[in-house]
Amino acid sequence: MSYTLDKRVGGAFDEVVEQTMDALSEEEFGVLCDIDVQQTFAEKLDAEFRQYRILGACNPPLARDALGEEPQVGALLPCNVVVYETDDGDIGVSAVDPEVMLSVVDNPDLDGIAADVRERFERVLDALPDA
Numbered sequence: 001m002s003y004t005l006d007k008r009v010g011g012a013f014d015e016v017v018e019q020t021m022d023a024l025s026e027e028e029f030g031v032l033c034d035i036d037v038q039q040t041f042a043e044k045l046d047a048e049f050r051q052y053r054i055l056g057a058c059n060p061p062l063a064r065d066a067l068g069e070e071p072q073v074g075a076l077l078p079c080n081v082v083v084y085e086t087d088d089g090d091i092g093v094s095a096v097d098p099e100v101m102l103s104v105v106d107n108p109d110l111d112g113i114a115a116d117v118r119e120r121f122e123r124v125l126d127a128l129p130d131a
Helices: 013-026 037-045 060-069 071-076 098-102 108-127
Strands: 004-009 030-036 052-058 079-085 091-096
Touching: 004 108, 013 030, 013 052, 013 079, 013 091, 013 108, 030 037, 037 052, 060 071, 060 108, 071 098, 079 108, 091 098, 091 108, 098 108
Parallel strands: none
Antiparallel strands: 004 091, 030 052, 052 079, 079 091
């Protein structure tokens, strides 16, 4: 079982990051954090790494609903979406599969929220241009 929803995307890396953020916004997700892994590794480790960005996405109403059902679920938030350069030079976009992630929580009241987030992430990926 995969723990991510994945797509190979066409376009320049920075454009794909912006398109991903725009598609997340269309699904009512804000990006709470944007971690540039390549830059961080260069600064902290003096090491090279592929282009790789981690976007911490949050839909406040859905997060509120989930936290209302299970206060500790905040340890699994925000939902990460990554944009990265693949080994063969393409651009990949992967979103955490919320149904898989929340399966570790023994609370069936979260199932509907997880399904909603998954459907939104699938639409985000569908909105991106194919490679």
